[in-house]
Amino acid sequence: KAGVTQTPRYLIKTRGQQVTLSCSPISGHRSVSWYQQTPGQGLQFLFEYFSETQRNKGNFPGRFSGRQFSNSRSEMNVSTLELGDSALYLCASSLAGDVGEKLFFGSGTQLSVL
Amino acid sequence: KQEVTQIPAALSVPEGENLVLNCSFTDSAIYNLQWFRQDPGKGLTSLLLIQSSQREQTSGRLNASLDKSSGRSTLYIAASQPGDSATYLCAVAGGTSYGKLTFGQGTILTVHP
Numbered sequence: 001k002a003g004v005t006q007t008p009r010y011l012i013k014t015r016g017q018q019v020t021l022s023c024s025p026i027s028g029h030r031s032v033s034w035y036q037q038t039p040g041q042g043l044q045f046l047f048e049y050f051s052e053t054q055r056n057k058g059n060f061p062g063r064f065s066g067r068q069f070s071n072s073r074s075e076m077n078v079s080t081l082e083l084g085d086s087a088l089y090l091c092a093s094s095l096a097g098d099v100g101e102k103l104f105f106g107s108g109t110q111l112s113v114l
Numbered sequence: 115k116q117e118v119t120q121i122p123a124a125l126s127v128p129e130g131e132n133l134v135l136n137c138s139f140t141d142s143a144i145y146n147l148q149w150f151r152q153d154p155g156k157g158l159t160s161l162l163l164i165q166s167s168q169r170e171q172t173s174g175r176l177n178a179s180l181d182k183s184s185g186r187s188t189l190y191i192a193a194s195q196p197g198d199s200a201t202y203l204c205a206v207a208g209g210t211s212y213g214k215l216t217f218g219q220g221t222i223l224t225v226h227p
Binding site for chain 1: 150
């Protein structure tokens, strides 16, 4: 069974641009969560989607958004990129989306903003 | 607000040593606690998940314990190997926060031959 797949693996953008990251969950998994990892702040929760609905959101500005499609694949978008958005973005999926359910993480997208 | 702290921040040991990594959390109302391993620039690999009703979990050379009332967990690694070198993260799930884990800052482990 394929794991969580994130594309692209690496991305370089300049300030002010926007970027879209993609996440394909494990087959059959319906919940997708997104996290940002930086050396200073560590791993921080961005948002969670289940059945195309955002159920939970972390403390990030509105420039960070996401969506989920009917096949459970998810995308996150960051508009008007800032230098501080440089990070490893990880997505995770779970089967039923229950609280406390085990999350399976992808390898991440490394975003560099110049 | 849940806060998770991991001690030590970094640890360097010779191969073969047994070692303990520590994790503490401020809010004991958790669903479970999970230990992850992360290699540089890579994603997270789940090592052990302990439900709030459990005291410990074991997998191979790894043993994780949980004391929910005191807000502490330990990860014990027996007979460490150079391949164990990585960052170890603990994370807690709690409340009604779908998909949200609160992570510690991690312990960077180096096992030298």
